[in-house]
Amino acid sequence: xxxxxxxxxxxxxxxxxxxxxxxxxxxxxxxxxxxxxxxxxxxxxxxxxxxxxxxxxxxxxxxxxxxxxxxxxxxxxxxxxxxxxxxxxxxxxxxxxxxxxxxxxxxxxxxxxxxxxxxxxxxxxxxxxxxxxxxxxxxxxxxxxxxxxxxxxxxxxxxxxxxxxxxxxxxxxxxxxxxxxxxxxxxxxxxxxxxxxxxxxxxxxxxxxxxxxxxxxxxxxxxxxxxxxxxxxxxxxxxxxxxxxxxxxxxxxxxxxxxxxxxxxxxxxxxxxxxxxxxxxxxxxxxxxxxxxxxxxxxxxxxxxxxxxxx
Numbered sequence: 631x632x633x634x635x636x637x638x639x640x641x642x643x644x645x646x647x648x649x650x651x652x653x654x655x656x657x658x659x660x661x662x663x664x665x666x667x668x669x670x671x672x673x674x675x676x677x678x679x680x681x682x683x684x685x686x687x688x689x690x691x692x693x694x695x696x697x698x699x700x701x702x703x704x705x706x707x708x709x710x711x712x713x714x715x716x717x718x719x720x721x722x723x724x725x726x727x728x729x730x731x732x733x734x735x736x737x738x739x740x741x742x743x744x745x746x747x748x749x750x751x752x753x754x755x756x757x758x759x760x761x762x763x764x765x766x767x768x769x770x771x772x773x774x775x776x777x778x779x780x781x782x783x784x785x786x787x788x789x790x791x792x793x794x795x796x797x798x799x800x801x802x803x804x805x806x807x808x809x810x811x812x813x814x815x816x817x818x819x820x821x822x823x824x825x826x827x828x829x830x831x832x833x834x835x836x837x838x839x840x841x842x843x844x845x846x847x848x849x850x851x852x853x854x855x856x857x858x859x860x861x862x863x864x865x866x867x868x869x870x871x872x873x874x875x876x877x878x879x880x881x882x883x884x885x886x887x888x889x890x891x892x893x894x895x896x897x898x899x900x901x902x903x904x905x906x907x908x909x910x911x912x913x914x915x916x917x918x919x920x921x922x923x924x925x926x927x928x929x930x931x932x933x934x935x936x937x938x939x940x941x
Contacts, residue, residue: 633712635720637662639874640752640769640838642719645700645710650684650757654707654874656839656847661709663850666692668759676759684759706852719757721750721769728755734828738768741790741828742781742835748774752836766833772840775872779823779835792827806894809908809932815894817938822897824872837872837896848877848889853912853919860908861885861920862936868901875923878905878933884918885911888933891923895933903937 637643641653643662648670655663666687668676674685687695696703703710721728728751729736735751753767754760770778785791794802799819803812819825824835839847863883870877876890878899888907890896899905909922909931922931 633718636841636844637718638720638838638841638844640721640750640767640836642667642752642757643710643715644717644719644757645714646716648682648716650759651708651710652752655850656844657849657851661705661711662715663705663707664710665689666695666708668754668757669695676754676761678758686754686759707850721752721756722747722771723750724756725750731755731758732760732766734831734833735766735768738766738791738826738828738833741785742770742778744770744774744778748772749778766828766831767836768833769836769838771838772843775835775837782826782835783823786823786826792830794825794827794832798827798832807927808894809928809930810934814934814939818898818935821938822872824897837874839873848875853914856911856913856918858909859884859911859920860906861888861911862904862906865899865901865903865905868897868899871899872897875921878907880905885920886917887919889919889921889923890933891921892928892931894928895922898933899935899938903935905933906936907931907933 637653637658639653639656643651649666650668651664652667653662654665657663668684669687670682671685672683674683676684678684696708732755739749749768749770751767752769754764782791786793799816803815808815826833861883863880866879866881876896878888880888888905907920907922909920910924911918911920922928922933
């Protein structure tokens with residue numbers, strides 16, 4: 631399949647068997663870096679607009695399904711050759727259709743002063759597999775994401791968007807199951823302004839790079855593993871702290887960067903703050919990176935702002 635626009639994280643694609651994948655990488659030159667999310671299943675609880683039933687696939691199950699059925703797609707991520715792609719779904723291009731199906735997407739965008747082309751909706755709503763309990767995964771591209779976070783803070787303060795209550799915070803913490811205590815998790819999360827509710831429905835604000843900023847994205851390949859470690863240093867730049875992976879360049883630390891491949895630790899530390907993290911140290915060329923999220927659960931791995939915890 632020929633691409634008119636390069637793939638970005640939060641895009642979705644379907645292979646020739648109509649298996650549905652979420653794009654999870656920016657380096658998609660020869661094959662698309664993805665994670666399998668939905669597969670056709672006559673007993674599935676999700677139904678697409680054509681009436682085909684699907685079921686959602688867990689992280690480990692996705693790797694097993696490919697291992698058993700499409701081993702040529704296996705890599706650190708799932709890598710789908712373009713000649714095996716039947717359809718590509720881009721949030722910004724499918725936005726009008728999604729907004730017709732779920733008008734609250736447009737309501738959120740209006741409250742956050744987003745203009746067409748700067749945002750879209752990812753996840754189950756993008757691929758037509760949402761159910762009654764589905765959240766809204768709003769993708770916002772490049773600098774527009776940071777202005778949207780500021781607008782969200784103001785909208786919550788003015789009562790135009792609902793804040794999260796204690797029960798929802800507890801459920802998010804249980805779902806994430808991070809290796810930090812709940813009060814520490816909540817302290818970091820509340821200042822990110824990337825979550826809210828509209829009409830009782832929970833939504834996320836998700837960052838993705840603009841098309842003109844793709845060339846500088848880090849490769850998704852694994853480096854040479856040097857072992858586990860804990861590092862501390864001052865974050866020098868937080869412009870990619872909400873990216874996937876989240877990137878935290880450091881000074882005064884034993885490594886050059888900390889990367890997070892788990893959404894829990896995106897936007898966790900701001901520029902000028904002292905970061906403390908535990909994860910796996912990898913050699914990448916002349917640099918050493920500490921990577922958090924080397925497994926799906928990221929157990930024993932974390933990122934916190936020592937500056938925030940000391941205030």
